[in-house]
Amino acid sequence: MTSTKFTDVETPSAFVPAPSSPYQDDIARYWDQEARPVNLRLGDVDGLYHHHYGVGEVDHAALGKVGDGDYEQRLIAELHRLESAQTGVLLDHLGDIGREDTLVDAGCGRGGSMVMAHQRFGCSVEGVTLSAKQADFVQQRSLDLGIEDRVRARVCNMLATPFESGTAAASWNNESSMYVDLDDLFAEHSRVLRTGGRYVTITGCWNPRYGQPSKWVSQINAHFECNIHSRREYLRAMADNRLVPTAVVDLTADTLPYWELRATSSLVTGIEEAFINSYKDGSFQYLLIAADRV
Numbered sequence: 001m002t003s004t005k006f007t008d009v010e011t012p013s014a015f016v017p018a019p020s021s022p023y024q025d026d027i028a029r030y031w032d033q034e035a036r037p038v039n040l041r042l043g044d045v046d047g048l049y050h051h052h053y054g055v056g057e058v059d060h061a062a063l064g065k066v067g068d069g070d071y072e073q074r075l076i077a078e079l080h081r082l083e084s085a086q087t088g089v090l091l092d093h094l095g096d097i098g099r100e101d102t103l104v105d106a107g108c109g110r111g112g113s114m115v116m117a118h119q120r121f122g123c124s125v126e127g128v129t130l131s132a133k134q135a136d137f138v139q140q141r142s143l144d145l146g147i148e149d150r151v152r153a154r155v156c157n158m159l160a161t162p163f164e165s166g167t168a169a170a171s172w173n174n175e176s177s178m179y180v181d182l183d184d185l186f187a188e189h190s191r192v193l194r195t196g197g198r199y200v201t202i203t204g205c206w207n208p209r210y211g212q213p214s215k216w217v218s219q220i221n222a223h224f225e226c227n228i229h230s231r232r233e234y235l236r237a238m239a240d241n242r243l244v245p246t247a248v249v250d251l252t253a254d255t256l257p258y259w260e261l262r263a264t265s266s267l268v269t270g271i272e273e274a275f276i277n278s279y280k281d282g283s284f285q286y287l288l289i290a291a292d293r294v
């Protein structure tokens, strides 16, 4: 498939930034400056740009052997396939979505999940991100695909969105809930979702069975300037905000092949060891939680 390469695109912001805290200013700056090859080169494979990790078994037949011609390109394609498969799992949990529905992506990044949701359901998708660079990127990508009236992103705090109450059929956080207070976050999803609507998150969370955040979890927090919550905090904050879990899926074993493959690539960022060790020692879990707005 041919697609525009967005690695170097610069377009003016289409949206007015929302008021923010000093922490949110830092996070906006972080994502405005982010240009890691592990994200851009994977996105360049088919034009779906993700800022999340992968799930599923490695396809060793497609990958071939180290040293075979084009091995590095096939490795990139395989990591990207696993990241898109992760979005596929999230979309599987959104329930019945129709063309007339509107979905909300809270912390939408460069919009890969939004485009996939639109392609699967034909619905509209509204994304919010703190980063003007990311919102522009989504806008440009939507224009390129001719879906700019259906897939849109704006610079906005996910804790205070402009969406009308009770209007969204579904909403999600794909690896973006570790930047906010969970009570505030779920109060906002609960406001925006219609009764009977579905909320889904895929997230890394620390495991209360381990006791406290491990050194690996602390390392991940420092690396991304985020604040990983515990599994217990997620379930408690959902219960307090009219979000009743329909599924809690432990994806930890499913994400390890992605990390072990990524650790062998030339695109490593240095955080691979922390993810692999914390998933293996049980201190950290990769979870999907789906909930009904009641």
Ligand SMILES: C[S@@+](CC[C@H](N)C(=O)[O-])C[C@H]1O[C@@H](n2cnc3c(N)ncnc32)[C@H](O)[C@@H]1O
Pocket (backbone or CB within 6 Å): 024, 027, 028, 031, 049, 050, 051, 052, 106, 107, 108, 109, 110, 111, 112, 113, 128, 129, 130, 131, 134, 156, 157, 158, 159, 173, 174, 175, 176, 179, 180
């Ligand atoms: C790790 S990226 C995930 C991007 C996307 N969900 C994906 O799967 O590709 C985290 C995203 O959360 C966004 N974010 C963090 N805090 C936010 C907030 N308070 N309001 C809106 N977006 C926020 C960042 O701007 C960034 O786009």
Ligand SMILES: CC(C)=CCC/C(C)=C/COP(=O)(O)OP(=O)(O)O
Pocket (backbone or CB within 6 Å): 036, 038, 039, 050, 051, 052, 053, 175, 176, 178, 203, 204, 205, 220, 224, 226, 228, 269, 271
């Ligand atoms: C599961 C957890 C704790 C996620 C933290 C949030 C985060 C930064 C996700 C991946 O972003 P990315 O795709 O930009 O990261 P990388 O550059 O490492 O691929």
Ligand SMILES: [Mg+2]
Pocket (backbone or CB within 6 Å): 038, 039, 050, 051, 052, 053
């Ligand atoms: Mg990435």
